[in-house]
Amino acid sequence: MHLDAKIPSGPLAEKWDKHKFDLKLVSPANKRKFNIIIVGTGLAGSSAAASLAELGYNIQSFCIQDSPRRAHSIAAQGGINAAKNYPNDGDSIHRLFYDTIKGGDFRSREANVYRLAQVSNQIIDHCVALGVPFAREYGGGLATRSFGGAQVSRTFYARGQTGQQLLLGAYSAMSRQIHLGKITMFPRREILDIILVDGKARGIIVRNLITGDIERYTAHAVILATGGYGNVFNLSTNAIASNATAIWKAYQKGALFANPCFTQIHPTCIPVHGTYQSKLTLMSESLRNDGRVWVPKKPGDKRAPEDIPEEQRSYYLEEKYPSFGNLVPRDVASRNAKEQCDAGRGVGDTGFSVYLDFHDAIKRMGEDAIRSKYGNLFQMYEKIVAENPYKTPMKIYPAVHYTMGGLWVDYNLMSNIPGLFVLGEANFSDHGANRLGASALMQGLADGYFVIPNTLGNYLAEQTLNPVETDHPSFQDSHSQALEKMHKLLAIKGKRTVDDFHKELGHVMWDNCGMQRNAKDLEKALELIPAIREEFWKNVTVPGNNDDFNQSLEKAYRVADFLELAELMVHDALARKESCGGHFREESQTDENEAKRDDKNYSHVAAWEYQGIESKPRLHKENLKFENVQLTQRSYK
Amino acid sequence: MSEKNISLTLRVWRQAGPHVKGQLITYHLDDVSTDMSFLEMIDVLNEKLTLRDEDPIAFDHDCREGICGMCGAVVDGQVHGPETATTLCQLHMRHFTDGDTIIVEPFRSRAFPIIKDLVVDRSGLDKIIQAGGYISASTGGSTDANAMPIPTQTAEEAMDAAACIGCGACVASCPNASAMLFAGAKVSQLALLPQGKAEREKRVWSIVHKMDELGFGNCSNERECEATCPKEISISHIARFNREFTRAAFVSREK
Numbered sequence: 011m012h013l014d015a016k017i018p019s020g021p022l023a024e025k026w027d028k029h030k031f032d033l034k035l036v037s038p039a040n041k042r043k044f045n046i047i048i049v050g051t052g053l054a055g056s057s058a059a060a061s062l063a064e065l066g067y068n069i070q071s072f073c074i075q076d077s078p079r080r081a082h083s084i085a086a087q088g089g090i091n092a093a094k095n096y097p098n099d100g101d102s103i104h105r106l107f108y109d110t111i112k113g114g115d116f117r118s119r120e121a122n123v124y125r126l127a128q129v130s131n132q133i134i135d136h137c138v139a140l141g142v143p144f145a146r147e148y149g150g151g152l153a154t155r156s157f158g159g160a161q162v163s164r165t166f167y168a169r170g171q172t173g174q175q176l177l178l179g180a181y182s183a184m185s186r187q188i189h190l191g192k193i194t195m196f197p198r199r200e201i202l203d204i205i206l207v208d209g210k211a212r213g214i215i216v217r218n219l220i221t222g223d224i225e226r227y228t229a230h231a232v233i234l235a236t237g238g239y240g241n242v243f244n245l246s247t248n249a250i251a252s253n254a255t256a257i258w259k260a261y262q263k264g265a266l267f268a269n270p271c272f273t274q275i276h277p278t279c280i281p282v283h284g285t286y287q288s289k290l291t292l293m294s295e296s297l298r299n300d301g302r303v304w305v306p307k308k309p310g311d312k313r314a315p316e317d318i319p320e321e322q323r324s325y326y327l328e329e330k331y332p333s334f335g336n337l338v339p340r341d342v343a344s345r346n347a348k349e350q351c352d353a354g355r356g357v358g359d360t361g362f363s364v365y366l367d368f369h370d371a372i373k374r375m376g377e378d379a380i381r382s383k384y385g386n387l388f389q390m391y392e393k394i395v396a397e398n399p400y401k402t403p404m405k406i407y408p409a410v411h412y413t414m415g416g417l418w419v420d421y422n423l424m425s426n427i428p429g430l431f432v433l434g435e436a437n438f439s440d441h442g443a444n445r446l447g448a449s450a451l452m453q454g455l456a457d458g459y460f461v462i463p464n465t466l467g468n469y470l471a472e473q474t475l476n477p478v479e480t481d482h483p484s485f486q487d488s489h490s491q492a493l494e495k496m497h498k499l500l501a502i503k504g505k506r507t508v509d510d511f512h513k514e515l516g517h518v519m520w521d522n523c524g525m526q527r528n529a530k531d532l533e534k535a536l537e538l539i540p541a542i543r544e545e546f547w548k549n550v551t552v553p554g555n556n557d558d559f560n561q562s563l564e565k566a567y568r569v570a571d572f573l574e575l576a577e578l579m580v581h582d583a584l585a586r587k588e589s590c591g592g593h594f595r596e597e598s599q600t601d602e603n604e605a606k607r608d609d610k611n612y613s614h615v616a617a618w619e620y621q622g623i624e625s626k627p628r629l630h631k632e633n634l635k636f637e638n639v640q641l642t643q644r645s646y647k
Numbered sequence: 648m649s650e651k652n653i654s655l656t657l658r659v660w661r662q663a664g665p666h667v668k669g670q671l672i673t674y675h676l677d678d679v680s681t682d683m684s685f686l687e688m689i690d691v692l693n694e695k696l697t698l699r700d701e702d703p704i705a706f707d708h709d710c711r712e713g714i715c716g717m718c719g720a721v722v723d724g725q726v727h728g729p730e731t732a733t734t735l736c737q738l739h740m741r742h743f744t745d746g747d748t749i750i751v752e753p754f755r756s757r758a759f760p761i762i763k764d765l766v767v768d769r770s771g772l773d774k775i776i777q778a779g780g781y782i783s784a785s786t787g788g789s790t791d792a793n794a795m796p797i798p799t800q801t802a803e804e805a806m807d808a809a810a811c812i813g814c815g816a817c818v819a820s821c822p823n824a825s826a827m828l829f830a831g832a833k834v835s836q837l838a839l840l841p842q843g844k845a846e847r848e849k850r851v852w853s854i855v856h857k858m859d860e861l862g863f864g865n866c867s868n869e870r871e872c873e874a875t876c877p878k879e880i881s882i883s884h885i886a887r888f889n890r891e892f893t894r895a896a897f898v899s900r901e902k
């Protein structure tokens with residue numbers, strides 16, 4: 011299979027403009043004739059729905075929650091990057107591009123990342139126009155803060171609720187189009203399959219989560235914006251319903267899955283505290299602007315933090331990385347926290363935490379200043395942990411947070427299945443092996459507001475798409491397969507719950523395919539996962555029926571897919587013998603224990619092709635070409 | 648975190664569907680860690696029910712960190728439970744005592760029909776926003792974000808209103824099933840910002856009519872909404888809503 015990323019020729023800075031000019035257009039009168047399905051209403055899906063509807067397309071939009079406003083994007087806290095250079099601190103499109111590609115450890119496409127940086131400024135303009143109440147300086151201009159992996163202040167924010175405010179902005183734009191009849195909204199629906207006709211994406215089937223009915227929808231193109239798959243690990247910062255089903259079904263229909271093992275472990279989360287725990291709560295990375303990370307110098311020191319004198323503390327990030335200090339990228343911060351805890355210097359009941367201390371910042375700026383910057387995060391921490399972070403340092407530990415991997419897409423955000431586009435966290439496109447903070451919101455909105463409105467039309471203009479009806483055999487087949495799968499799940503009536511299997515899978519993934527990976531553990535995982543899957547299909551118990559509101563069945567359906575996807579992630583991790591970004595192979599590290607890339611052998615996107623559940627997937631490589639940046643060993647010292 | 652375990656009696660509203668009768672069913676639960684969230688406690692109960700091949704309790708939830716607005720129930724008569732400024736998912740069991748009996752019911756409001764157990768239909772809230780809770784700015788035509796300075800104070804006030812998570816607690820706690828706090832927060836946010844000014848009359852009119860049409864009640868100043876709002880949205884936004892409405896009536900009469 012030849013993977014053509016369709017990257018436009020010409021100088022980097024001119025590619026997107028040139029491409030927009032080369033793309034075919036659909037005339038306004040003809041746009042009305044096209045029906046587009048968009049699955050997902052997070053930042054990517056809702057911004058795409060609104061923008062495409064504004065252009066005149068007829069949109070059918072789907073989400074799991076009872077309202078599009080509740081998509082997982084709502085939980086993003088810290089902020090969104092843009093190259094505005096309002097603080098006059100040396101930022102530029104080129105610098106944002108460079109930081110992002112370097113932060114991703116040189117495993118993403120130059121052209122995609124450059125375009126992202128280019129449209130970043132328009133995103134901020136548009137969000138302000140929609141009424142997003144970003145934080146402001148006293149003069150009335152927009153405020154910014156710094157985030158990991160950058161030495162400029164380019165992150166725009168709305169308190170600790172940036173995702174919420176950006177999503178509500180896109181949701182309001184969507185609401186306007188719903189009112190105008192250009193978007194039809196289908197909430198409480200979960201995708202069961204993607205329908206291909208003549209090899210092109212032409213529809214979907216979904217389960218109506220209230221009635222249990224399987225519903226069929228046709229379209230001229232299908233856009234997936236269903237988010238990331240971090241919940242493979244069971245415990246993550248993702249929302250409970252976040253799942254992989256849509257991209258997994260697409261993969262099984264022939265879409266390539268790129269870099270599935272690239273997972274981001276976020277350094278600042280509230281540590282795990284009990285077996286009943288259902289999710290991990292993130293404490294935004296922006297806290298590292300003012301909080302100082304430390305552990306006691308002496309292993310096993312159980313004194314209360316305030317009883318440990320300054321000279322007996324190790325501010326290990328500041329010591330080891332003087333120029334970036336507490337603001338090193340996430341993968342670096344996470345691995346260092348693990349290293350400290352593994353060496354016995356971890357704090358808290360479990361010994362699997364480090365301190366994030368605001369004492370000095372409060373002394374410098376006062377408690378009120380800290381409250382206005384991070385008030386809601388501090389409040390959230392106090393609710394969960396029952397400790398006051400203004401007085402006692404926070405305890406934090408890394409947790410699974412984001413998946414850089416996703417469906418392979420070309421420069422137009424189309425997968426290798428014609429007519430199947432993938433936006434947001436669900437695609438693999440822009441973050442390489444590690445995503446920088448505040449870049450996911452930027453990417454989701456770039457994809458939805460500014461990229462897809464240009465690239466979708468080109469696809470539609472080039473095709474002759476015959477009408478498709480919902481009684482087409484492709485629909486019939488998928489419908490009966492989905493129904494059969496549900497009947498099977500309900501009929502097993504075994505002895506273990508879905509959650510129980512999910513937890514077991516999560517442990518296997520965290521232990522063997524988590525923050526550090528090695529061939530031995532990965533090979534072990536390749537034996538464990540199929541065994542769990544086998545037992546799942548013999549011994550799970552799912553109460554209730556399929557033609558009813560049944561949350562156990564929803565969960566079972568999602569976990570069944572995680573049990574397959576996990577294996578693909580491990581295959582990918584095993585095949586990539588280098589370390590890069592969040593993918594740390596113990597066999598490949600520098601003398602200073604930093605990730606050591608192998609550009610000669612692994613400067614590629616690993617795109618996997620499905621070969622059946624029990625067979626090893628097939629690897630295709632898209633080689634990455636770097637013409638504008640020098641590949642360097644990342645250093646944040 | 649000083650964890651301990653408590654035992655509880657739960658009386659939970661069980662209702663198989665919209666058109667069948669529901670009732671409170673009693674469950675006993677031991678070894679509830681006080682570090683658990685309320686929803687984790689229900690998870691534990693649901694695991695037990697599942698293993699007994701009984702139907703687990705249906706409840707809405709997603710983010711479990713107090714921001715998506717998906718969760719919500721009435722706990723011992725209080726919407727989102729006994730803690731102020733807290734969604735159900737952020738309520739922790741440390742606020743309960745060993746031996747407590749806790750009654751858990753869905754949001755009770757004529758505006759929110761029951762779907763199953765604790766799950767209700769809050770789509771009316773989306774319809775209110777669709778009626779006008781937006782600024783009609785299409786993608787692509789915006790001026791530079793800093794072209795229009797907005798005083799910090801104004802931006803902060805708009806943000807206070809925009810913090811609404813749309814959970815519907817205000818409606819559920821209001822004896823009149825009024826959505827004035829929800830709608831007021833949105834109208835207020837957009838009225839405060841210069842970008843929202845162009846459509847302010849139309850917006851408030853459409854929203855008021857939509858609320859009437861959907862059967863949400865009027866505000867009679869009970870202030871229950873403000874007391875239960877997990878984001879502590881102030882009723883001053885209802886006051887601004889009312890001023891906007893009066894102003895809109897005046898402006899449009901002049902036309």
Ligand SMILES: Cc1cc2nc3c(=O)[nH]c(=O)nc-3n(C[C@H](O)[C@H](O)[C@H](O)COP(=O)(O)OP(=O)(O)OC[C@H]3O[C@@H](n4cnc5c(N)ncnc54)[C@H](O)[C@@H]3O)c2cc1C
Pocket residue numbers: 049050051052053054055072073074075078080081082083084085086087088089090172173199200201235236237238247248249252253254255256292294411412433434435436447448449450451452454
């Ligand atoms: C706690 C937290 C904080 C974060 N903070 C930041 C930050 O400060 N800055 C930043 O840049 N990034 C941040 N991120 C990352 C960022 O929020 C996400 O990557 C981004 O929001 C993903 O957006 P999305 O539109 O791709 O998908 P999502 O927001 O995940 O939306 C997915 C949508 O798809 C729907 N869907 C999913 N599966 C199905 C299915 N099977 N059938 C039908 N519909 C389906 C869902 O209902 C939903 O509408 C954070 C992430 C987390 C977890």
Ligand code: FES
Pocket residue numbers: 707708709710711712713714715716717718719734735736737
């Ligand atoms: S589950 Fe999201 S607010 Fe409670």
